Amino acid sequence: MIEFKADCGHTVRAKDEDAGGVVRCSYCGRPANVPDSKSDELDFLFNDLQSAADKASALAPPKRRRGGMLRTAKARRTGEFNPFAVVLKLCYVAALLIIVIFVGRTWVLPLFRGEGFTRRVTDNAAATSGALPPRPTRGAPVEARPAVLRTGLVSRELLSGLYVSSTPPGATVYCVETSRAPARGRISTIQGCQPFQTNGCIPHLGDGSYVVEVVFPWNHKALSGYRDYTNFRRRIEAASDPERRQLMQQYFIPDDATEVFVDQTAEQFYLVRQYRDVEMRNQRSQGVRALFLPRIAACDGACFSVEELVNNYIPKDPAYTFDQAHVRSELEYHRVREGDVSFVVDALERIGVMPYMTPDGRTRLFKIGLEEGEFAARVLGDGKP
Numbered sequence: 586m587i588e589f590k591a592d593c594g595h596t597v598r599a600k601d602e603d604a605g606g607v608v609r610c611s612y613c614g615r616p617a618n619v620p621d622s623k624s625d626e627l628d629f630l631f632n633d634l635q636s637a638a639d640k641a642s643a644l645a646p647p648k649r650r651r652g653g654m655l656r657t658a659k660a661r662r663t664g665e666f667n668p669f670a671v672v673l674k675l676c677y678v679a680a681l682l683i684i685v686i687f688v689g690r691t692w693v694l695p696l697f698r699g700e701g702f703t704r705r706v707t708d709n710a711a712a713t714s715g716a717l718p719p720r721p722t723r724g725a726p727v728e729a730r731p732a733v734l735r736t737g738l739v740s741r742e743l744l745s746g747l748y749v750s751s752t753p754p755g756a757t758v759y760c761v762e763t764s765r766a767p768a769r770g771r772i773s774t775i776q777g778c779q780p781f782q783t784n785g786c787i788p789h790l791g792d793g794s795y796v797v798e799v800v801f802p803w804n805h806k807a808l809s810g811y812r813d814y815t816n817f818r819r820r821i822e823a824a825s826d827p828e829r830r831q832l833m834q835q836y837f838i839p840d841d842a843t844e845v846f847v848d849q850t851a852e853q854f855y856l857v858r859q860y861r862d863v864e865m866r867n868q869r870s871q872g873v874r875a876l877f878l879p880r881i882a883a884c885d886g887a888c889f890s891v892e893e894l895v896n897n898y899i900p901k902d903p904a905y906t907f908d909q910a911h912v913r914s915e916l917e918y919h920r921v922r923e924g925d926v927s928f929v930v931d932a933l934e935r936i937g938v939m940p941y942m943t944p945d946g947r948t949r950l951f952k953i954g955l956e957e958g959e960f961a962a963r964v965l966g967d968g969k970p
Contacts, residue, residue, distance in 0.1 A: 603619045749784075749797060751784065763862060800848075803818055837876065839876075844857075844863045880897050891925050908958070913926055915962070938951065950963055
């Protein structure tokens with residue numbers, strides 16, 4: 586049965602076989618066109634609902650705004666901007682991004698991290714071969730990974746370039762290619778020779794041989810508290826150049842310096858330790874570690890006191906790591922006195938170098954390698970300092 590509205594507004598019922606034909610309205614008697622299919626029944630129902638809604642809206646009293654103004658609802662025209670739809674779409678996009686980030690961080694990123702990726706590859710290979718290792722049970726102690734011993738200079742970032750330190754810190758450094766340096770005397774006056782500070786590195790040096798100069802003004806506050814230092818300065822002021830060189834060697838303990846001298850200008854005296862043929866290879870060097878430490882005689886007068894240097898003049902913070910058991914055995918081989926072994930080890934841990942006069946009358950310089958932490962020893966000069 587097909588129901589539809591005639592032009593007069595009366596509901597007309599027609600048989601299914603009359604679809605698309607013409608029947609007479611039982612109310613007005615006029616011909617009425619029958620719809621083609623039953624789907625138009627929905628339009629009929631919608632029209633009834635729309636008519637009922639129109640009648641209800643006509644009977645309802647109009648709503649008023651505050652102040653007595655009528656609220657008029659305007660139908661939204663097609664293509665008009667809808668802010669609520671935009672906000673809803675943004676919420677959908679945000680939710681999608683949160684889901685993607687969560688999935689990526691939880692499952693995707695661990696696959697590309699070194700440990701996670703390696704563990705998964707290993708587990709897959711083991712599962713394929715049937716030798717998958719058992720996983721630890723809950724509550725079982727986790728085996729700690731062996732610590733990797735980092736040897737040499739603790740501040741590894743200082744290894745790139747020419748490393749120069751001084752004890753005490755705070756000296757000024759000059760560096761120039763060996764081919765440009767004079768045979769004797771200062772290099773600070775050479776054009777392009779820039780000053781640096783110790784306990785750091787000089788970057789951007791090409792491969793080759795260099796002369797390095799480490800300088801303290803003689804009235805530097807780090808030196809002024811040394812034992813008998815005031816008398817040393819008075820003797821320097823009155824001495825000749827050869828006498829000043831000898832006074833420098835007598836007052837300070839030796840190190841790798843090829844020359845130790847005093848430079849006098851119109852306004853100041855400078856204590857200079859100069860190191861020649863310092864090699865740079867592949868942005869690495871053996872480094873320069875200058876010692877401006879007083880030579881304090883031991884109780885027997887045969888050598889300087891390592892114990893007093895370590896306790897009073899050397900920085901307390903360790904800067905080098907190495908195999909201490911091996912270093913102690915090497916010091917015993919070089920006949921370091923049993924009471925001095927621990928002090929020499931402490932000095933090597935803090936500044937990386939320490940001279941020592943062995944019972945055979947030779948002064949040896951014990952060193953810890955900057956990068957590999959290896960122990961080395963060599964005789965300084967021709968024996969006695």
